Amino acid sequence: MSASPDTSPQPRRFIPAGPLTGSIRVPGDKSISHRSLMLGALAVGETRVTGLLEGEDVLATAAAMRAMGATITREQDGTWSIFGVGVGGLLQPAEPLDMGNSGTSTRLLMGLVASHAITATFVGDASLSRRPMGRVIDPLSLIGAEFEASEGGTLPLTLRGISPAVPITYRLPVASAQVKSAVLLAGLNTAGITTVIEPVPTRDHSERMLRGFGAELTVEEVDGADGPERIITLTGEAELKPQTIEVPGDPSSAAFFVVAALLVPGSDLLVENVGLNPTRAGLFEVLRQMGGSIEEVNAREVGGEPVADLRVRHSQLTGIEVDPAIAPAMIDEFPILFVAAALAKGTTTTSGLDELRVKESDRLTAMAQALTGAGASVEEREDGLVIHGTGGARLRGSANSRARTHLDHRIAMSMAVAGLASDDGVLVDDVRPIATSFPNFIALMEGAAAG
Ligand SMILES: O=C(O)C1=C[C@@H](OP(=O)(O)O)[C@@H](O)[C@H](O)C1
Numbered sequence: 001m002s003a004s005p006d007t008s009p010q011p012r013r014f015i016p017a018g019p020l021t022g023s024i025r026v027p028g029d030k031s032i033s034h035r036s037l038m039l040g041a042l043a044v045g046e047t048r049v050t051g052l053l054e055g056e057d058v059l060a061t062a063a064a065m066r067a068m069g070a071t072i073t074r075e076q077d078g079t080w081s082i083f084g085v086g087v088g089g090l091l092q093p094a095e096p097l098d099m100g101n102s103g104t105s106t107r108l109l110m111g112l113v114a115s116h117a118i119t120a121t122f123v124g125d126a127s128l129s130r131r132p133m134g135r136v137i138d139p140l141s142l143i144g145a146e147f148e149a150s151e152g153g154t155l156p157l158t159l160r161g162i163s164p165a166v167p168i169t170y171r172l173p174v175a176s177a178q179v180k181s182a183v184l185l186a187g188l189n190t191a192g193i194t195t196v197i198e199p200v201p202t203r204d205h206s207e208r209m210l211r212g213f214g215a216e217l218t219v220e221e222v223d224g225a226d227g228p229e230r231i232i233t234l235t236g237e238a239e240l241k242p243q244t245i246e247v248p249g250d251p252s253s254a255a256f257f258v259v260a261a262l263l264v265p266g267s268d269l270l271v272e273n274v275g276l277n278p279t280r281a282g283l284f285e286v287l288r289q290m291g292g293s294i295e296e297v298n299a300r301e302v303g304g305e306p307v308a309d310l311r312v313r314h315s316q317l318t319g320i321e322v323d324p325a326i327a328p329a330m331i332d333e334f335p336i337l338f339v340a341a342a343l344a345k346g347t348t349t350t351s352g353l354d355e356l357r358v359k360e361s362d363r364l365t366a367m368a369q370a371l372t373g374a375g376a377s378v379e380e381r382e383d384g385l386v387i388h389g390t391g392g393a394r395l396r397g398s399a400n401s402r403a404r405t406h407l408d409h410r411i412a413m414s415m416a417v418a419g420l421a422s423d424d425g426v427l428v429d430d431v432r433p434i435a436t437s438f439p440n441f442i443a444l445m446e447g448a449a450a451g
């Protein structure tokens, strides 16, 4: 969140260290953590959650759910307890909801508020205030909610929800799990059937968890004009039953350690308890195609999601052309993939990545600039990057270059990993954003490199 008491940037130089060895555990999945709090806050009774990600983005969701009536506490052993208000029971928040840096909190909560007869104002930090909200304003206007947004459909934004709302059938114009989830969550308190048509599959945690909480939800795969499409229906005026949830480790956080171990010679690292939902695990597939040694050990199920430990050994990677169809299954992992590509042998080409321009930063430009400063050879295209790798040789940047993170945690962590694979280190201009999704990243990185 923006509300850090210290507002000055915290630069840090990440320098090459020893091989990454031993075993680590990354924090809980961010997407599942947000949804655990939201759905728990709508169930009647106590939901208990272990492994919740205690990053700033998820804490923003917790604060918002409290402001709308839920009782949410953290117990001493790290278990979270949520007493919900029931679907339809959200209260009007007394103050604007501060969403910090979190797109997921904002868009999903807009869905929830839209079908309640309450008004809420959403505010966020400088990065979030630039991100497009029109993609959720459009469908939520169709259910009858009203919006006063800043120019360009951005935050600050005031939403007047409506009850009873109109159930809609909505075809997603953009591959976005956040938009899909916003419409489905609005459907919870809407009489009748809400339908989302998804031409390109995106992460399906909302569907899995809504079902887990007892909502009536169906998913049907049909042939569409450009391949299989998913039709998701939700029966409204749902009654959610409280759950006990174990949140698996976040594959998007594991990604930084997986790539670091592949790049630093001598590494042999076990990353334990990584969520491997097929709608999330695209990066590991692409890294294997590039020659990365990533072995799944002890495959099991945690909280209704496939999970395994990943054993990762240093590997010489080879550049490839990345199939754009896999992009939704690794949408947050492109910054770290670009770092892997910068050290690979030959050229890696990516395309179909327009969505990366509207994340916490414009991730195509931000990574092209940061990697070029660190000594990599990168061409920026409209919808992707083309990277000519070093063939394994360490990156050699100009002595005074700084990687600019633009309030984007994934740029900061990606360039930290680039620093491990460089001659003289990489200076990251601000490490504060890392706390949004991975508060103990630096400590874990130092521990893994020390063996
Ligand atoms: O639904 C979610 O939890 C998320 C969906 C993705 O966003 P989009 O739906 O905007 O692609 C992803 O980038 C974000 O980190 C989390």
Ligand SMILES: C=C(OP(=O)(O)O)C(=O)O
Pocket (backbone or CB within 6 Å): 057, 101, 102, 103, 104, 105, 332, 359, 360, 410, 437
């Ligand atoms: C895009 C991301 O998150 P959000 O949209 O929730 O800000 C991310 O974590 O990479």
